[in-house]
Amino acid sequence: MAPTPRTRWIPHYGAALCCTALAGCMVGPDYRSPAAPPTDHYTVTPLPEQTASAPGAAGVPQRFAPGQDIPAEWWTLFHCEPLDTLIRQALADSPNIASAQAVLRQAHENYLAQFGGSLLPSVNAQLNGQREKFNGVTFGEPGVVDYLNLYNASVNVSYKLDVFGGARRQLEGLAAQIDYQRYQLQGAYLALTANIVTAAVKEASLRAQIDATERIATDEDQQLQVLNQQFELGGVAKTAVLAQQTLLAQTRATLPPLAQSLDQTRHQLAVLAGMLPSDPALPEFRLEMFTLPQTLPVTLPSSLVKQRPDILASAALLHQASAQIGVATAAMYPQITLSASYGTEALTPAGAFQQANTIWSLGAGILQPIFQGGQLRAQKRAAVDAYDQANAQYRATVLLAFQNVADSLRALDHDATGLKAQTEAWRAASDSLTLTRGQYRVGGVSYLALLDAQRQYQQTVVSLAQAQASRYADTAALFQALGGGWWNAPPPEAAADTPH
Incomplete structure (x- = not known):
């Protein structure tokens, strides 16, 4: 679950901000x-201490x-190699992952662009050439008209002092945006x-339900054949045959x-x-392929807020909002700009590079907002x-995270208890069906009793498959609710040589 090589090198930027901060205060919280x-x-x-067993x-x-x-690779706890292979392929080929990686790289480049434009001097080289018409009226000599060429070569430097930390707060917000995209x-x-x-797991559960339903339909079809023979011999009424046909049709209708x-x-x-979806390489999954951890x-509650990606992403947005207060505050203070220019100016191209024409x-300039109609204070x-x-x-994200964990923990406890009860119900229904069939053959019970036993058994078989799948699915939900262990991924040096 480690990021791709292109995104691993993106560092945290708090230390970089501290190293590049200029002397002066930083307003804002x-x-x-x-x-x-x-x-x-x-x-x-x-x-x-542990859940119920079945x-x-x-x-x-x-x-x-x-x-x-x-x-970090928590899914390997299910010991299903086809699942592991599919996840490795998904991490390498998923467009959603590729999109998130691109957005993270974009946030990093935006930070670098702002860093160079706000904390470092701006240096530009300029070379101009122009032809002008000169009119002597400007100097009190009407009638004097001349034409001249003017050439200029210069280097211009400008630097905006970040005395009150507005630029650094802006960078702080962009660094928080990088953290947000990383999470x-x-x-x-x-x-x-x-x-x-x-x-x-859902696929495996559905296959189990389909297999169970098909077996039930096969048994019901055999029972229907027996009833047809008995009806031809006058042993049962037509209503018994019709009831069995209805039950078989209902069973097949669920497929x-x-x-x-x-x-x-x-x-x-x-x-x-x-x-x-048409790719034939997709593996098939069945419940027996999974091992229940x-x-x-x-995770301890005190650690959950430091590990769940959605909580950390929300905290990064909070950090960004805090930095924007500093940006808005700094805009109310004086803005100081230093500038310098060095070059030459001459009437000929060759003269533009002569020392005498330097x-x-x-x-230096200072801009102090005085009256903006309340705009800066409103901002x-x-x-x-x-x-x-x-x-x-x-706060809402944290509360939801704790709810997710609580729901998953309780679900696992109830799943185990429910599977135990469902297994007992299936055994009882199976024994009841076997006994009722035997009694029906010797005339001990009516066909309605057999029909009822068949329906109960059918319900318990399908419910048992669903209960078994719930334990696997809710186990995965717990790992997801706790954050997925991404912080335990191998470091970039080790992960660079290992496949995803």
């Missing part, structure tokens, strides 16, 4: 990162490990990988919607991986309001 919420847990009631690979108990860190890129990595895992969902999920997987790292100038108040808005949005 100095940004401080918001403190983490004062809590040490995500839910009102404590989590169990038979099968999807029913293994999961243990919560508070404070344990998340690996947006990390968020794009996290969203892409989580969406692929979730879609792969097309499942197949449609499966096709849509595979199309989604292909697009997420940067492939066309038995240890679930749970010209030069030195200058400062607007900047403060923008900061208040960014602060409120940051």
Whole structure:
């Protein structure tokens, strides 16, 4: 999940700003990162040490490990090689990742452009040549008319002193924009990988439901054949045959919607991986290909605000809004500009390079806003309001993040309990169907009892497949809610030689 080589070298710019700051004050507030919420847990009631267990690979108990860190490639915890391969391909070919990388590079270039234009002197070389008509009226000698050529070669230097830090605050805001785009890129990595895992699990669940439904339809069709034979022999009424036909038709009617969902999920997987939906190279996923992680790292609440990309991106916007207050404040103070020019001026091209025709100038200017109709003060108040808005949005992002984690933790606990209950329901329905079929053959129960047992079994089989898939999907949702472990990616030196 590391950025591409072209974006790895983009550094943090706080230190660069400190090194390039000129002597003088910087008006406006100095940004401080918001403190983490004062809590040490995500839910009102404590989590169990481990979840409930149920038979099968999807029913293994999961243990919560508070404070344990998340690996950068968290999806490898499912031990599914086709999934790992697909994610590597997606990280390399996804247009969304490429777009986020380009926006990050753009933010970096905007910073460099502003840095060179605001903190460094502007130096320009100028070479002019012009022909003029001279009229003596200007000097009190009417009738004197002449023509002349004028050539000028000079170097001009101008420098705007950043006495009150307006330019440095502007750079501070651009540096915060780079941070924002960097975290947006990390968020794009996290969203892409989580969406692929979730879609792969959904595909596996749909295949399990389709397989179970087809097996049920096969059993119901065999039962229908038996009923037809009994009806021909006068053993059952026509109503029993019609009821079985209805049940079989209803079962088969559930297959097309499942197949449609499966096709849509595979199309989604292909697009997420940067492939066309028609690409035959897309692997197929089934539940038995996944291993449920038995240890679930749970980031401490105090660390969540330092690791989730969306929280960090929101904090970067808050930093940018803080810097804009300084920019608006500095605009109310004097602006000092220094300028210098050195060159030559002559009537011939050759004379423009002679020492005797040298010209030069030195200058300094100061601009103090006096009356702007309240514009500058209104701009400062607007900047403060923008900061208040960014602060409120940051708080909302943090609250949503804690909700995501709390929802995921509770979902995993309830998923395990639900799968255990669903497994028991499936076993009971299976035993009931087997027993009822035996009793029906010997005339111990009516056909309506058999029909009811078949319906209950069908419902429990499909629900069991859904419950199994929920454990995998909600495990991936927890890793996504906790930030995805991107901060544990190998450093650029190590990552440069490894595929994504």
